[in-house]
Amino acid sequence: MSYLSLSDKDKKEMLARTGVGATDDLFCCIPEAVRLKRALDLPAAQSELELVRTMEAIGRKNDYSRHLSFLGGGAYEHFIPTVVDYLSSRGEFVSPYTPYQPEVSQGTLQIIFEYQTLVCQLTGLDIANASLYDGSTGTAEAVLMAQRVTSRNKVVLARSLHPQYREVVRTYIKNLGVEAVEVGYGPDGRIDEDALGRALDDKTAAVVCQSPNFFGVVEDIQALSDAAHGVKALSVAIVAEAVSLGMLEAPGKRGADIVAGEGQSLGIPLSFGGPYLGFMACKKEFLRQMPGRVAGQTLDREGRRGFVLTLATREQHIRRERATSNICTNQALCALRATIFMETLGKQGLRELAWQNAQKAAYAADRLGAIPGVKMKFSGPVFNEFVVELPKPWPAVDAGLRAKGIIGGYGLEPAYPELKNAALVAITELKTKDQIDRLAQALQEVLS
């Protein structure tokens, strides 16, 4: 199958018009010695029907969806209203590029403007960008931004920040002379505030905490912000489960200077980790240091409202090596999905969604906690995820549950060697009481 649109006649006439005898002559400027003199070693071309068979056969090799899964840890399965898929799959949204020509891109630009507004409302901050790649790179960008704002070269990372986010931060800062210090957690699963106090000094650019953190525990953002501000560092709050913002107080109202994170929960499928939606919001005094694209409101020649990409002087194509970030594209289509999702759920729906997540997680925690030998690892308040400590190593329990068609959670020991026999269990609104009961029943049987 080919997606070309020229007939043989077109091709012949066009070659003649360009003054080239044969197709090969189009490549005359490529040295003969390096040209490929054989066909590429790729599978033979497939028709649409063959492709469907091939790709569905590959899909069937995934056993994941045949299980009842309680995985979370930065990627959550939530209900996605049909309008999200329907509207976001329109060619007018899927097939344009970055809105460089605003007169023919008002749809995309107005949506970015609405998205920025919604992110500000969720986070309680003044301004937001048009999106970043994902939560992990969003965290790294927030760290680099804090370094630019403060001109300091040390960041304090909570150990309860998503392990992969911490890895990405370390990869990004390695070549920039920025040092990362990790602070552990207490028995409540929250950051150890005494250790935090010891880690802070006048070289600290930012305190970076996730809430709800990787263990599902809600942090005291105000206390962390106060601690950061005490040494004139920035408070960076990371949110990996955006639905939590439907009920938890906005981090921006609890002292956070930058809020960044993962918006996947807002209408974006799991898709094995991507594409997702990095979001970022901050106080307006940091506007010139914020990375990424931004849409702004303006007027046309007739005085009508319109939207444009603006403040490009921060960006790489203007400032080149002095740009705030090297980021060029954003995740516009994912931001569109999130915008439709948030506007569809609306004020009441998003709050109710968050409330149901928390209620069901609390029910699940009670059910699992009542099983002999099972303990809630942390005493702090949780949103829709929690850590259970089991009387047996997780791999054995996991295997037992899998035999019953259940993926009970995410074993924490590889990322946190100190958390032996512990697993992270996520409950969203998609889990019914029956399914939670099934998990509890199965776990009890596996442990007995």
Next chain:
Amino acid sequence: MIKEIREPLIFEISESGKRAAELPALDVAEKKDLLAGVPLRRELEDFPEVSETEVTRHFTRLSQMNYCVDLGLYPLGSCTMKYNPKINERLSAQPAFAGSHPLASEDLVQGNLEVLKRLETYLCEIAGMDAFTLQPAAGAHGELTGMMLIRAALEARGDARKYVLIPDSAHGTNPSSAHICGYSVKEIKSNDKGMVDVEALEAAMTDEVAALMVTNPNTLGVFESDICRVAEIIHAKGGLVYMDGANMNALTGVVRPGDMGIDVLHINLHKTFSTPHGGGGPGSGPVGVKKELVPFLPVPVIGERGGRFVLDFDRPATIGRVRGYFGNFSVIVRALCYILTLGPKGVREIAEFAVLNANYIRKSLEGEYHLKYTTPSMHECVFSDKIQKEFGVTNLDIAKRLIDYGVHPPTMSFPLIVHGALMIEPTETESRRDLDHFIDAMKAIAREAKENPEILHSAPHVTYVSRLDEVAAAKFPVLRWEKKP
């Protein structure tokens, strides 16, 4: 395009009590004291409240204000706006892929890992490289990853070095990516053919230079014919060559970067491999490397053991992760679908027809528009407004007038080395009818520039908004809606 109806912001039509989604009633006993002691919101202040009808109409109307590839030619130079096959959307959204969790253990996602491994293998063959990572989320992210790999390899040799050489025709992301890797940038001038000046390069290359970042074909649409000599110069003094593969669309099946001395490159799946641009993302920027750089690739690397795919984290020399999980997986699925659909002949035809179409446009517009560099063009050609400037018409006027003719404007004012640039990349998927329509429109505009320049200054005339005040937008930024007090 709707011109008369003004679409409000969703917040402006919001009315208390409306909703467009409902959840089932809570099926567990409600705890009133949940999250006691945690500060909760009273409400989501000013969040919209609308019906499903209103949501659907809002976004449908907004969609009609966008130009897109599905409507017609979108000749943005260096952006490769080709047709996006619809079946690839469906296959990437199948529940087996779209519903799979990134923290699932590897035995539960063998199909996903096969997708990743297959695309890596095919990209190695197409680019002539030894290994690929699919983790980078976009082209610029790939550049950053590639430069980190170069730094790691040079550190392993004993000296990371200080400088990166970048031609003046490079993408703006190149200098920025090098900078984030801790390198200072030295610019290399182009010669009168629009290629890297080999003598200038030789003079600039020292044992303090880590790498050259080169785009090939470069942003003038010109193939760097001296590329092998260029690579020799860099390698002779212990440097590495990075290729920005944004313009790979000109090369597929014809020549492989790995065969012309390239050590590291990134490829944009949203350009060469037809995954949709989505209004500015998501993209995907896989990075290919030669053997010496393989140990430094981001973790995890997809391996194979006993006929099963495995995730290999045990790589002591790795630069670490550059992104969470495995990159933009559903974009990767689409690119794989595209390669499987085209096969070896079809992949070569990408380059053949992309270059034919660009040269057809170039030949048809030569004389009407100024061509600063007359070196043969590959997949794109760069004209300027030099002729039209005599009549007071700029490239901006030309671009905006094209909109009236129903075509998206080319890339403007880039590359920086051509003043008033109009950078045109038609891609291979266009019909002759659409190419001719563009050519006719450009010719008509060239005539109008002489006879009636005013109509160009006031363009576009048929759009939802007329020319927008971008200066005011930057000077007095309004970046969000706020409720009127």
